[in-house]
Amino acid sequence: MNALRKHIHPGWLIIAPLLVMVMALYLGPILNILWxxxxxxxxxxxxxxxxxxxxxxxxxxxxxxxxxIITTVFSVTLGYSIAYAMMHCHQRQKNYMLTLLLVSFWISILVRTFSWLMLLGRRGLVNVALEDIGLIAEPIAFMRNELGVLIGMIHYMIPYAVLPLLVSMQAIDQRVMDASRNLGASGSQTFLRIYLPLTTPGLVASTLLVFILSLGFYVTPAVLGGGKVLMVAEYISVQLLVTLQWGTAAMLAALMLFGVLAMLWIMSRFMKLSTVFGGAAR
Amino acid sequence: MRGGLFSLFNRVGAWVLLLFLVTPALIAIPVSLTPKRFLSMPQGELSLRHFEKLFTSQEWLSSFFQSGVIAVSTSVLATTLGTLCAIGLWRVSSKYSELVRAFLLLPLIIPQIISAMAFYRLWIPLGLLDSYAGLILAHTILAAPMVLITVSASLATFDPKLEQASKNLGASNWTTMRRVILPSIKPGVFAGALFAFILSWDEIVVTLFISKFSVYTLPRRMWNGIRENTDPTVAAAAVVLIAITLIAFVIFAIQSRRNTKNTAS
Incomplete structure (x- = not known):
């Protein structure tokens, strides 16, 4: 017993409760699903x-x-623009921007989905407003199609895209950009050849994070897609809760899981994972 | 700094985008004030009847209560386990502990639908379906990684020499933990507890799978309301949720400002 104690750091004793719990109640059933x-x-x-x-x-x-893919491209592009603006304005303005970003991050996904339902429906606010100012004669179909799903998803994912980008932009030494300008490079040259490459780790992390989160997204596609846009997550839930076919659902879950783990592995080569999520949690 | 005009354009664009992120949720406010019995924008007259219904309906009140109980229990459990684990990992800090850390972060990133499947699969034989215990355990596993992250961030700035000093002065492990380590990482513990609460309070995907009749959380009831898409009480509930979010946010902002002030002085 004493010999054992010498080899095992006492810290493991307080790690064990959570570790055992996650192994037994989480890893176990996931392996069972793979099986x-x-x-x-x-x-x-x-x-x-x-x-x-x-x-x-x-x-x-x-x-x-x-x-x-479409969600990721839009979220990361728009997120980059927000992060860039945040990094290049006064502290006060930056704080206001961060507040808006975090508030949107914190608003319940159900509240947001409900709002889009009210805004995008056939008689929703957007259609009514567009008709009133005479821009359209017929209501635009925003819902029960991919357009609605995309609007809802991009709206949800933008904050997730911004946070890793902010982390990586914060790490950049502004003097590098000044040096580039002093050496005669134009603004756009400096941006494309210095700034953009320096933010690559953030871009990769943000892209993969948004892609992973989108992959398993359930709420927004189910509501705004209105049964017309069937994605894997919703299909799995139908298989389990309605048709009770565990096999097919487990196969799809396994594909998704391996995809996610592969992307996590790539991501970990560009940015420390805890930094990515540490940013996301704040 | 890059060409002024482009920067200006980008900044205006960023503000527009940020407003686009926040404003859509506000539509719940006018909808909740409609005097009609169905979801609609109010025309002229406003009414608070849907708030009245929300706060007198047995169903909605019990959902608020159940969500509260589950979220508080989850937060307590996840914070306790997560904090202990973070301190343990910080003290061990070896190759294996980093591996364990990466593993413990998985519930946060594995798609929720897969987590839902896993809990559903295991909760059937364990008889935990549709019970408080089942939801609290599942939410705790999902929320503990959040606590792990925030507490680890606090620990990263904690000077290990303080721990050494406390031990040299004769304090036991437990005293050192309670009187030296915990006070220094309080901001991380607090943030973790808040995030764990919010995660559980807002969780829907796993809840959809593992609850049915006897436990009916607030997100679950909202989900139903959204799917039925007729009763404006959902809009009133959405407004209450937005208000709660804002209050939580203000508390958090004040608390973290106080913390930065404390460390600065």
Whole structure:
């Protein structure tokens, strides 16, 4: 016992409660799901083979990936613009901007989804307003299609995109930019050849973070897609709660999980993971 | 600094974007004041009947209560486990502890739908479906990584020599923890507790899977209201949630300002 104690740092004693809990109640069932994907309803790779046979599954995967890519591109681009503006204005203005960003970050996802429902519906505020000023004759279909899902998702993801970018922009030494200008480079040259490359770690982290979060997004697509835009997360929930087919759902979850872990691995090569989430949590 | 005009454009654009992030939520306010029985914008006359209904309806009140109980319990449990774990990892700080840290952050980043599936799968045989214990345990696992992050951030600025000094002066491990370490990392613990509370208070995806009748949290009831899309009480609930968010935000801002002042002085 004493010999054991010498080898094991006492710190592990207070790590253990959470570690054991997460292993037993979280890792366990996740491994079980991975196992189910090759054993339910019968052993073998039958569930994965469905990908080759079923057009519906392929369509769902493609919809999911397409929506995630578009969401990521818009969120990161717009997020970059916000982060850049925040880094290049007075402290006071920056504080106001940060407050707005964090408030939007904190507002419940359900409240936001509800608001979009009120704004984007056929008789929603946006359509009514556009009709009133005579811009459109017929209401635009914002909902029950990909447009609505994209608006809701991009709106939700922008703060997540901004925070890692801010972290990486804060680390840049402003004197490098001054040097570039002194050496005769133009503003846009300095930006494209010095600033942008220096923010690459932040860009990669922000892109992957938003993509990962979009991939498993459930609430907004389910409500604003109105059943017309079926993404993987919603499909999994239907499989589990309505048709009770664990096998297919487990296979899709396994694909998603491996995708996410691969992206996390790439991300960890560019930025310390705890920095990314540390930024996201604040 | 780059070309003034471009910077100016970008700054205006950023402000527009930031307003775009915050303002849509405000539409819940006029909708909640409509005098009609269905979701609509009020025309002319305003009414508080939907707030009255929200605060007198047995269902909504019990949801507020249940969400409160679950979020507070989650916050206490996650903060305790997360803080202990963060201190442990900080003291061990080896290759293995960093591995464990990365592993413990996973619940935060693994898509919630997968977490929901995992809890659903395990809660069936354990008989935890549709119970307070089931929701609190699930939310605790999702929220503990938040605490781990905020407390670790506080620990990063804590001088390990203080711990050494306390021990040299004869304090036990427990006394050192209570009187030296915990007071120094209070801001991180506080932020972690708040984030854990918010996460649980707002959690819907896992809740949808593991609760049914007897536990019906606020997000769950709002989700139903949103899906049915008729009853303006949802709008009133949304307004209350926005108000709570703002209050929590102000508390947080004041607290962190106080902390920065303390460290500065």
């Amino acid at each position: 189910l994907s090759v054993t339910d309803p019968e052993p073998g790779f039958g569930n994965y083979a469905k990908l080759g046979e079923s057009d519906a599954l392929i369509r769902i995967l493609w919809t999911t990936v397409r929506i995630c």
